[in-house]
Amino acid sequence: MxxxxxxxxxxxxxxxxxxxxxxxxxxxxxxxxxxxxxxxxxxxxxxxxxxxxxxxxxxxxxxxxxxxxxxxxxxxxxxPVLFPPHLKGVARVFAQWADTTLFWAAMAYNLQPRGAAEMFARLPPEAAKAFAEDRREMSAGTLRLRPADATAAYRSYLRRIAHMVEEHDFLFGAEPCVADFATYHPLWFTRVCTPAMAGIFEPVPAVVEWMDRIAALDGGRxxxxxxxxxxxxxxxxxxxxxxxxxxxxxxxxxxxxxxxxxxxxxxxxxxxxxxxxxxxxxxxxxxxxxxxxxxxxxxxxxxxxxxxxxx
Missing domain, CATH: 3.40.30.110 (Glutaredoxin)
Structure with a gap:
């Protein structure tokens, strides 16, 4: 069951x-x-x-x-393992960075007006307003990057990720670990939920190929x-x-x-x-x-x- x-x-x-x-x-x-x-x-x-x-x-x-x-x-x-014994420390630390620093840079980039308009294009205007108000309330006291700063940071992070996946199929070798899944999800949002913003991947084709490998891991029921x-x-x-x-x-x-x-x-x-x-x-x-x-x-x-x- x-x-x-x-x-x-x-x-x-x-x-x-x-x-x-x-x-x-x-x-x-x-x-x-x-x-x-x-x-x-x-x-x-x-x-x-x-x-x-x-x-x-x-x-x-x-x-x-x-x-x-x-x-x-x-x-x-x-x-298969999410926390390989030889990577337990570095995978956890990298995943924490991805879930926080990378995530907030990516989302500040993704939800610039062009991305937000695309995300809510098929929804009534009140849905976009409700989402913005809800996230504003949840973000009280949270430091948010300005769009220009987020864009610069996101580009830098993508180049660093590219350097890793040009050498291996996944971030730390031939098999994925928890760091891959933590890094993947904010990039997935750019590509799938706000595709108007996905041009940021053009200089890093290795990242796109790595994302495709993660997306192919779909054996769940x-x-x-x-x-x-x-x-x-x-x-x-x-x-x-x-x-x-x-x-x-x-x-x-x-x-x-x-x-x-x-x-x-x-x-x-x-x-x-x-x-x-x-x-x-x-x-x-x-x-x-x-x-x-x-x-x-x-x-x-x-x-x-x-x-x-x-x-």
Missing amino acids: TKLILHHYPASPFAEKIRRVLGFKNLAWKSVIIPSVAPKPDVVALTGGYRKTPILQIGADIYCDTALICHVLEHEQPE MEKFSAQDAITVAANAEPAPLLDDVFQDEHGIPLGSPVTVAAESFGQEPTAGELVAATRTRYTLRRTDPRAGTVHVHFPRIGYVLRKAEQ
Whole structure:
């Protein structure tokens, strides 16, 4: 029985990252299409507040952030590997750069007026306005590159990526790793969602050829699923037993405390719950929702802020 449920929408670049990983690992998964903008009541029923895209659901366990989702999928299906032993450190560091610095440069370039107009050309004007307002709210406090600076940075990053894939089929050798999928998704957005901006790839044909190799890794098996059915799955399940990892207390907050977890920057909506795990790599909160029942919501440590809840 297919147990992986991905909550996503087609034009989400971070969702495309995970869709490519699912294909690479030839995993079966259920697809729940969610709104691209708030309100997202079905998402919040599972997460308690977090509303970035995508989220991965396995029963009553909800995994937030693609960095953590990649580790979960590696555990579910160890082969082919996302984190090769000889590349574990460099692949993680490179992926973090791609998910942050490269991503924001690419998106500031992509969503210049010409790209944004193309992206929303088939939608009513109110859809573009709603998207802009939603992302403005989610970006409060986030430093955004100006278009000219983003263009210069993106061109430089593409040249550096080209130098890597001129030597190998993938970034670090003959096989892809997590760094490839993290690097791919903002470039995919340029090419697929805002093709009017894709001329930036003309000086780097090796990058386009590498993207084609990533796109060809499409062995996953997708089944459509409804949001209500996904919530029912959670309500009828129990969270999986927690891994027997050592409690790592950096905040002076004991397990069992009421806490919140929120992203450091973009999309800072907090999730509140009971802290039931704080390991080297993740936080886990237990929370109960009238529709979804008791769930465990998991976040990576890197990029997220843990706070004791105000009483």
